[in-house]
Amino acid sequence: xxxxxxxNKETVVTWLTDRNFGAIRAxxxxxxxxDIAALIEExxxxxxxxxxxxxxxxxxxxxFAYMESDTQERLIRAFTDRExxxxxxxxxxxxxxxxxxxxxANVVKRLxxxxxxxxxRTLNQLLRYxxxxxxxxxxxxxxxxxxxxxxxxxLRYIRTYGPDKETIYTCYVTDSNRHLQGVITxxxxxxxxxxxxxxxxxxxxxxxxxxxxxxETVAGLFARYDLIALPVVDSENRLVGIITVDDVVDIIxxxxxEDIEKMAAIIPSDKPYLRTSVWELFRSRIxxxxxxxxxxxxxxxxxxxxxxxxAASVALTAFIPMLMGTGGNSGSQSSVTVIRSxxxxxxxxxDLFRVLWKECRVxxxxxxxxxxxxxxxxxxxxxxxxxxAVTLPEAAVVCVALFITVLIAKLVGCSLPMxxxxxxxxxxxxxxxxxxxxxxxxxxxxxxxxASHILSA
Amino acid sequence: xxxxxxxNKETVVTWLTDRNFGAIRAxxxxxxxxDIAALIEExxxxxxxxxxxxxxxxxxxxxFAYMESDTQERLIRAFTDRExxxxxxxxxxxxxxxxxxxxxANVVKRLxxxxxxxxxRTLNQLLRYxxxxxxxxxxxxxxxxxxxxxxxxxLRYIRTYGPDKETIYTCYVTDSNRHLQGVITxxxxxxxxxxxxxxxxxxxxxxxxxxxxxxETVAGLFARYDLIALPVVDSENRLVGIITVDDVVDIIxxxxxEDIEKMAAIIPSDKPYLRTSVWELFRSRIxxxxxxxxxxxxxxxxxxxxxxxxAASVALTAFIPMLMGTGGNSGSQSSVTVIRSxxxxxxxxxDLFRVLWKECRVxxxxxxxxxxxxxxxxxxxxxxxxxxAVTLPEAAVVCVALFITVLIAKLVGCSLPMxxxxxxxxxxxxxxxxxxxxxxxxxxxxxxxxASHILSA
Numbered sequence: 001x002x003x004x005x006x007x008n009k010e011t012v013v014t015w016l017t018d019r020n021f022g023a024i025r026a027x028x029x030x031x032x033x034x035d036i037a038a039l040i041e042e043x044x045x046x047x048x049x050x051x052x053x054x055x056x057x058x059x060x061x062x063x064f065a066y067m068e069s070d071t072q073e074r075l076i077r078a079f080t081d082r083e084x085x086x087x088x089x090x091x092x093x094x095x096x097x098x099x100x101x102x103x104x105a106n107v108v109k110r111l112x113x114x115x116x117x118x119x120x121r122t123l124n125q126l127l128r129y130x131x132x133x134x135x136x137x138x139x140x141x142x143x144x145x146x147x148x149x150x151x152x153x154x155l156r157y158i159r160t161y162g163p164d165k166e167t168i169y170t171c172y173v174t175d176s177n178r179h180l181q182g183v184i185t186x187x188x189x190x191x192x193x194x195x196x197x198x199x200x201x202x203x204x205x206x207x208x209x210x211x212x213x214x215x216e217t218v219a220g221l222f223a224r225y226d227l228i229a230l231p232v233v234d235s236e237n238r239l240v241g242i243i244t245v246d247d248v249v250d251i252i253x254x255x256x257x258e259d260i261e262k263m264a265a266i267i268p269s270d271k272p273y274l275r276t277s278v279w280e281l282f283r284s285r286i287x288x289x290x291x292x293x294x295x296x297x298x299x300x301x302x303x304x305x306x307x308x309x310x311a312a313s314v315a316l317t318a319f320i321p322m323l324m325g326t327g328g329n330s331g332s333q334s335s336v337t338v339i340r341s342x343x344x345x346x347x348x349x350x351d352l353f354r355v356l357w358k359e360c361r362v363x364x365x366x367x368x369x370x371x372x373x374x375x376x377x378x379x380x381x382x383x384x385x386x387x388x389a390v391t392l393p394e395a396a397v398v399c400v401a402l403f404i405t406v407l408i409a410k411l412v413g414c415s416l417p418m419x420x421x422x423x424x425x426x427x428x429x430x431x432x433x434x435x436x437x438x439x440x441x442x443x444x445x446x447x448x449x450x451a452s453h454i455l456s457a
Numbered sequence: 458x459x460x461x462x463x464x465n466k467e468t469v470v471t472w473l474t475d476r477n478f479g480a481i482r483a484x485x486x487x488x489x490x491x492d493i494a495a496l497i498e499e500x501x502x503x504x505x506x507x508x509x510x511x512x513x514x515x516x517x518x519x520x521f522a523y524m525e526s527d528t529q530e531r532l533i534r535a536f537t538d539r540e541x542x543x544x545x546x547x548x549x550x551x552x553x554x555x556x557x558x559x560x561x562a563n564v565v566k567r568l569x570x571x572x573x574x575x576x577x578r579t580l581n582q583l584l585r586y587x588x589x590x591x592x593x594x595x596x597x598x599x600x601x602x603x604x605x606x607x608x609x610x611x612l613r614y615i616r617t618y619g620p621d622k623e624t625i626y627t628c629y630v631t632d633s634n635r636h637l638q639g640v641i642t643x644x645x646x647x648x649x650x651x652x653x654x655x656x657x658x659x660x661x662x663x664x665x666x667x668x669x670x671x672x673e674t675v676a677g678l679f680a681r682y683d684l685i686a687l688p689v690v691d692s693e694n695r696l697v698g699i700i701t702v703d704d705v706v707d708i709i710x711x712x713x714x715e716d717i718e719k720m721a722a723i724i725p726s727d728k729p730y731l732r733t734s735v736w737e738l739f740r741s742r743i744x745x746x747x748x749x750x751x752x753x754x755x756x757x758x759x760x761x762x763x764x765x766x767x768a769a770s771v772a773l774t775a776f777i778p779m780l781m782g783t784g785g786n787s788g789s790q791s792s793v794t795v796i797r798s799x800x801x802x803x804x805x806x807x808d809l810f811r812v813l814w815k816e817c818r819v820x821x822x823x824x825x826x827x828x829x830x831x832x833x834x835x836x837x838x839x840x841x842x843x844x845x846a847v848t849l850p851e852a853a854v855v856c857v858a859l860f861i862t863v864l865i866a867k868l869v870g871c872s873l874p875m876x877x878x879x880x881x882x883x884x885x886x887x888x889x890x891x892x893x894x895x896x897x898x899x900x901x902x903x904x905x906x907x908a909s910h911i912l913s914a
Contacts, residue, residue, distance in 0.1 A: 030662050034682050159647055168644050169626050169685075186643055187625050190616060205487050223710060225491050226703035228685070245702050246683035249709065253680060256713045257797055263717070264793035265786055273798040274808065278815055282822040285790050289823060290830055292786050297834070299778040304845065310774070317767070317774065321756035321781060321897060329722055329749055333742050336721035340714055341730040351731065358735055365739040366746060373747055377754070388761065440778060 009042055016047050025054045033059050037066035049078040061090030068275065069102035076107055085114040092166055093119060094139040094241075097126040125240075134218050135211030137251065138232045138241030143171040147181055147199030151192045158186070167244050170229040173202050178238040180231055182206060208233050211240060215251050220345055222248045259343060262428035263336060265292060295437045299324070299444055306448045315390045316451060319398045320444070326370060327405040327443040328436035334359055334413030335435050339427045342417060349422045355414050363410035367403040375399045393454055401450045405443040412438060466499055473504050482511045490516050494523035506535040518547030525732065526559035533564055542571040549623055550576060551596040551698075554583040582697075591675050592668030594708065595689045595698030600628040604638055604656030608649045615643070624701050627686040630659050635695040637688055639663060665690050668697060672708050677802055679705045716800060719885035720793060722749065752894045756781070756901055763905040766912075772847045773908060776855045777901070783827060784862040784900040785893035791816055791870030792892050796884045799874060806879045812871050820867035824860040832856045850911055858907045862900040869895060 008027070015023045028036060028051075036059065040051055052075055055063060064072065064087055076084060088096060088111065096115075100108050100123065112120060122140055129135025143165050145154050154171065162168040171189070173182045182202035192201050208231040209218055221230060222245060230243045258268040265288035269276060276284075303310070303320075310317050338355065341347040347355060378395040382388040413435050417427035465484070472480045485493060485508075493516065497508055509532055512520060521529065521544055533541060545553060545568065553572075557565050557580065569577060579597055586592025600622050602611050611628065619625040628646070630639040639659035649658050665688040666675055678687060679702060687700045715725040722745035726733060733741075760767070760777075767774050795812065798804040804812060835852040839845040870892050874884035 032662060032664070032682065155647070162644065162648055168647065186647070187619065190612070190625065190643070191619055205489060207489070223706050225489065226706075228702070245685070245706070249680050249683075249702070249706065252706065252709055253801060257801070260713075260717060260720070260793060260797050263720075264789050266790050266794065272801075272803040273794060274804060274811065274815075278818040278822070281815070281819045282826075285787075285819065286823055286826055289783060289786055289790075289827060293779060293783045293827060293831065294834070296779040296782040297838075299782075300775040301843075303778065304772075304775045307774075311768075315761075317764075318757040318761045320777070321760065321901075322750060322753040324778060324781075325753040325756075325894070325897065326746060326750045329746055330742075332721050333723050333746075336717060337723065337730060340717050344710060344714070344729075346729040347731060354731065358731075358738070361735040362738045362742065365735070366743055369739075369743050370746060370750060374750065377751070381754075386758075437782070440782065444778075 009039060012039065012051075013043065013047075016043075016050070021050075021054055024051065028055055028059075033062035034066050036063040037071075041068060041071050045074065048074060057086070057090075061087050065091055065095045069099075072099060073103060073107060076103070076111070081110075081114055084110070088115060088119075092139055092141055093122050094126060094137070094166075097123055100127060129211055132215045133211060134209045134213040134215060134232050134243060135240070137215055137218070137247050138211070138243050139166045139247075140241045141166045142229075142231075142242040143168050144239065145171050145173050145184065145198050147173050147175070147197070147202070149198045150194065151189055151196045151198065151201070152194040154184075154189055154198055155194075158189075167229055167242070170242070172231055172239055172242070173198055174239050180206065180208060180233055180237060180239040183231070206231065209243075210235060216255050216343075218243055219248050219252045219255060223252075224345075255343075259339070259428040262426060263339065265289070265434075292434075292437055296440070299437075299440045302441060302444045302448070306444075309448060309451060313394060313451070313455060315388065315394050316397070316447075318388075320447070322374075323398070323402060323405060323443050323447055324440045326402060327409045327439045330363070330366060330406045331409035331413035331435045331439040334362075334410045335417055335430065338414045339417045339430070342421055342427050347418075349418055352415065352418055355418065356411060359410045359414040360407070363407045366410070367406035370406060371399040371403040374402055397447070397451045397454050400454070401443070401447040404446045404450070405439070408442050408446070409435075409439045412442070466496060469496065469508075470500065470504075473500075473507070478507075478511055481508065485512055485516075490519035491523050493520040494528075498525060498528050502531065505531060514543070514547075518544050522548055522552045526556075529556060530560060530564060533560070533568070538567075538571055541567070545572060545576075549596055549598055550579050551583060551594070551598075551623075554580055557584060586668055589672045590668060591666045591670040591672060591689050591700060592697070594672055594675070594704050595668070595700050596623045596704075597698045598623045599686075599688075599699040600625050601696065602628050602630050602641065602655050604630050604632070604654070604659070606655045607651065608646055608653045608655065608658070609651035611641075611646055611655055612651075615646075624686055624699070627699070629688055629696055629699070630655055631696050637663065637665060637690055637694060637696040640688070663688065666700075667692060673712050673800075675700055676705050676709045676712060680709075681802075712800075716796070716885040719883060720796065722746070722891075749891075749894055753897070756894075756897045759898060759901045759905070763901075766905060766908060770851060770908070770912060772845065772851050773854070773904075775845075777904070779831075780855070780859060780862060780900050780904055781897045783859060784866045784896045787820070787823060787863045788866035788870035788892045788896040791819075791867045792874055792887065795871045796874045796887070799878055799884050804875075806875055809872065809875055812875065813868060816867045816871040817864070820864045823867070824863035827863060828856040828860040831859055854904070854908045854911050857911070858900070858904040861903045861907070862896070865899050865903070866892075866896045869899070 012024060012027070036055065040048055040063070043051060048071065052060065064075065079087070100111060103111065115123065141164060143158055143162065145157065149157070158168050158171070169186045171184050171186065172180060173184060175181055182204045183206045184198060184202040188201055207221060207225055207227070209221065211232055211234055218230060221227065228245050231239055232241045232243060234240050254270060261268045267284040267287060269280060269284055338347065375395055378390055378398065382390050416435060417430045420430045421427045469481060469484070493512065497505055500508060505528065509517065521532065536544070557568060560568065572580065598621060600615055600619065602614065606614070615625050615628070626643045628641050628643065629637060630641060632638055639661045640663045641655060641659040645658055664678060664682055664684070666678065668689055668691055675687060678684065685702050688696055689698045689700060691697050711727060718725045724741040724744060726737060726741055795804065832852055835847055835855065839847050873892060874887045877887045878884045
């Protein structure tokens, strides 16, 4: 789909070359901060600062937060100290922390110089949380109320301090030591009597996480409980911040992209494709290719070891790709299903035997169907249509080996990711390519084993 | 992670056998609707209705909405008409529509009998929207305001009608013909003066979708604009409902699971793994396995065609799995990256040449690195360590074929999903297994082509 601003990009460029700044300013006033950020990034770099300075104050900082870090850096270098201070003042502190992480040292220095000592302390703390933890995605700008406030007082408090808060829809009730006591939504406040006490209306069975919790768990909680915001506490249950649902949508997309990349034997990166350099793409892809290539040589060694058997029955060689391919596909169907179910918390390690039993029955059905199909195909196509010299015992070897391979592939495919998760490895890394290599080797061993049994009999 | 209710499941069962309903009722009062739904589903079926009847009225319907359809059906069959009417009255209409879609005909008939004629009309409309469209996930319970209301009047309106609305945080302003005029958030209402006119405070550059829009596009808009709710209009721009962010989180998870399943050659289903029967799993997996098996026989035919070449140089056979495996992995790295980027709207068809150029350079780097590694490995391991009879020309054949295969695999892998999307096919279906089969065939043709060139020279 095409966004509105994309249709107007040409017009804006014309206005810029005509120096018709009034028209641009009027047009910008109607636009969304996200679209303005996208527009500025699409314009030639010489225009970035000029367009940014035409933005209404209220929207400038928001648009800034949505830009890519190279655009942000270019703007910061063009800003006066006063402009920079104005932007930082409007930004939420978690966005400033993200900015500090991305910028080179000299820009960071300048950013910190124009920040207030109090904000610097908070920033320092935000930057100390480990990557991908709940702490690293929280925001400290939330509404905190006290249990003995009345609803009217709480609404007055929100009206005064709300404009600087990331959300006012979920308010947090803390005691004098900042311990989280409960939660009350703006909806409950609006529907309650003005004289009600907050302590009597708040919900106390609050879902919360500690700062060190993995962001994937955080995303799971939002999905499970349909949350709009989630409080984050430190090890002593003191409220340090909240995570809002708009950030969680981004976390879910990012975590899933990582899982998909791992399943495809790619080392994950968090950059969009077109912004990733050729060299970075190369480095994220070559390690697994090399490793899988080395492990694939084992299958080569197996073939070499059975060279004489293959020479005795040339027809058998032709079925190797089909056998290995079907085994690999069967295995990755199971592994991918299990990996995704683990990620969504649909299954856990305790379900191992239920999963094995289910996959076993599915494998028997799939294996039987594939073996029968192959047998019919060998008779009808290979022998009758193409006149290939496949003997009936050879056809039997292929079908029996196929059946056993599918069974083993599915059992390996479903159990390996579960064991990986159990011992603290990433299940997604266990997926398709890795399992395919194991299954390739097993399928060849099965094939030659069955061949020597049936053909020598 | 372990949820609180899981630790208490045993206790609840003890209370049930002791008929200590007071203890259960007190404990349930402290629980979240999501957890109650999960608990009931874990209990033996005989207890379901008993526990449900102990729930506080306010939370019963919410917990009901979170249950799986077989549990819902069992409860409905146990309900009296009065109980059923009470639940339906508390449920949002979009949840009732989902329920109607899942239930067998006789239950649907009973459900419709206890619904008011007005609700029946709305339900009828909701059920007519195509699956996975914006219309199919919208809710009709939103706050609609008029432009000439004052802020005070709007807040009074919300206090009166808010309790039945799915969200009160984004309010929609419509004219007398229900055309969407603008949006105002609860936050803006709380921070505005009581005498301000809604029409002067509302935002008019509203992002909206039409009922027929794909839910994947809807999810993309939420991610892009950090939305909490999105208005849905009909073809004449009349507001028919809204989509809320908690539903979008589910949509994102569901759409990604579908994409992952398609990439692993599985026909997507929307049931959690442990609730999918063996037969359903079989049916979702066997079609692609059969299709890919048939197409893999082409690679078999290629091998048969070059039988004499293989007989002349037995060492070449041993490298076939490595060559096909590396080609397949290289291709699926590219295809999966492109498919995910397409899904996230990071790249579009117009970027085809940028993508091809980038993949071409990455492929040259990967191909060169892999060819060199293979050459060194053949010299060091195969010839020197294992004493295998690989001649230098044969080593050259393997390395050159590998280099060409990686290049072709990456170019096919990145372009096929983009063409697929262009002509309206699902790019995810083009992924790993399908591309792997194409790449397998190509890599063998390249291999034998290179072999006949170099070895006959």
